[in-house]
Amino acid sequence: MSRFSAAFRSFFSILFSGILPEDIASEFGFTKAQPVPATPPPPPAPVHKVSDGALQMLQILQRDSRLIDFLMEDITGYADDQIGAAVRSLHADCRATLSRHVTLNPVMDAVEGTFQKLDATKAPDPSRIKLIGNVPANGKAPGGTLRHRGWMVASVNLPPLGKQDVSVVAPAEIEVE
């Protein structure tokens, strides 16, 4: 088959039918994608969705420190001292719960408001350091004022998910008289 004929046929076949003629495809070493033979299914692992871990964290924060109750409550009508009294207690509980399950460290352990040197030869890892203000065009800076230390999780300590329904963040409670 001449190059001219192949090009001509391919052009019109793709233009009108959307596919490459089979003989031309095989001529040029293309093959049709074949369905991959199914590998044996892995043993049925506990089916935990990606979101289950997040729901579990909500569950724990609610159970041990009432975080969902607090966030879902409309507090606009309450006086500041009423809110203050509750928040002091809620804050202490949430903090204790969080630190029980997650170890949080600053990304940059330095005093906020002070100058921090950066490696001027390369742009910082954007997931760790966010440059703000007069960012140079090449994204590299010799340093700047630390505005926020950042947070990163050093370790997570969550109990294994059992058979409970994680979509129930808090069960309803019925007190039997």
Next chain:
Amino acid sequence: MSQFIVGIDLGTTNSALAYASTDGGSTESPEVRLFSIPQLANPGEIAELDLLPSSLYIPGPNEFVEGALALPWNSAPPYITGQLARARGVENAGRLVNSAKSWLSHQTSDPTQPLLPLSAPEGVEKISPLEASTQYLLHLRSAWDAAHPDAKLENQSVLITVPASFDAAARDLTQRAARQAGYPEVTIIEEPQAAFYAWIARTQNWREQVRPGDLILVVDIGGGTTDFTLITVTEESGELQLERVAVGEHLLLGGDNMDLAAARFAEQQFTKTAKKLDAIQFHSLWQQARAAKEHLLSGDPNAPDEQPLTILGRGTGVVGGTLRGKIKRDDIRNLLLEGFFPMVEADAVPQRQRRAALMEVGLNYASDPAVTKHLAQFLRNAAGNTGVGGFARPTHLLLNGGVLQAGAIEQRLFEVLNSWLRAAGFPAVTELRSESKQADLMHAVAHGAAYYGGARTGRGVRIRGGVARTYYVGVESSMPAVPGLPAPMKALTVVPFGLEEGSRVELPQRKFALVVGEPAEFRFFSSVSRKGDPPGAMIEEVGDDIEELAPIEVFLPPHTDAVREEVVPVTLESNVTETGMLELWCVAADGRRWKLEFNVRERLAA
């Protein structure tokens, strides 16, 4: 040979386990470590905590999601012990077992019977205080074995602490619980002594802090009991010797009672405006009252005058339903210091009458909450043992127990004791303080027990002491009985105060005739204050200083051989085993021996 010495503080409200390696050579201070105890903190969540709350929860059917109660060593345990038991028990008290230890020394009910939970609704299985204690020990053993597969607890040298005031039957029950939980033969050690050992273990130069002739008072205020002990320091061929010379009466009064009193007091301000607090709200208040006590009574002059109390709203209205209150330092000071540690004279006598406020169904809490009055009485009773008139005069004071984290309570104890000493013309006591004191008030007892385990094998000093009470058996007097009145009871001294481990006393003077094939029962008495009665002494009148315990009994099996004897004359013999257990034996002339058992089934009616 065991690899570890394990000390267990089997407390009324919390238990702890400390251990030391046995291959520490000949150093006097083996390194003692605290074991982190895996336990359920929430359904499905295991946490490792330094303390195992002595709480047991009997789960109902379908109460928890399947598998949520699994422990690393048991996929479906019948009971929950520890943190989760305590937490779930707040929500459902009818299935919660608490204070089992206090029931082991109960004088009127049988701790081997299923009594707990007291308030269990119809249909809930109950368990015995003995079984509850067994479960706590089983939890500790299983946790240990899981962490030390090559050094199982059954092969270690194990010590368990009990209040110094525990009588022989309560100590025997503690041994029994350990046996049922698969422990090896355990050694029983008194808590105040363990606290003292902990001080020795942590104080490098302890020998420079005490001198021959000193008298050390140990006050151990646990969650549920308060214990007093006196230890003398003597010198023998250049070496310091320690001897425990007196222990207090069983005082069912501890830090928990104090926290509860503070919570009840604080509750009044809420109930004036709102409805009654429910169990969960009250529990929150109880926790806060405990924290407020430690904070407001820290003894720090800069401590605030009051502390806010916050009870979050129940239901989803957490902010709107929040109740606010406060507790003033003066109030809590008045309530706890004046109520439990009043300034009293050295001749103060505790009231015998029961105070309704301190009663919980079933448990006979101390009738007078004034710890200082009990202390005054203890020191007067102990005077005879320490060779002075009036009251025993300690030169040093060692305090132990979580309640002493409230520094003002500690200060008050010193003030009271020193006021007595001053009035009698004696110098003030010196505090025995170890550097790590504050952090370790909760764990000192387990720590000390592990140290003592080393001391028994020749590493470090050992407190001599022996039996903490004098024991008697009842003998009916031969006086003609007055019609309608029981024959007067006399008491024969069978175990002298201070009988040491590994020694025995025979009483050949008095013969008893036992009938073969029939159980024989002896009435059994003890005294913590009569310390001079020699073995064999007959006490003609059983007075207030002698209390009756559960009876002891023996059964002579019928003979199988042809020569049938009906009656065997026996004498009594008592001994204290190397592990500190008191045993009483009946001995026949031909050398046959039968052991007398403590019969807790027939405890006295109140």
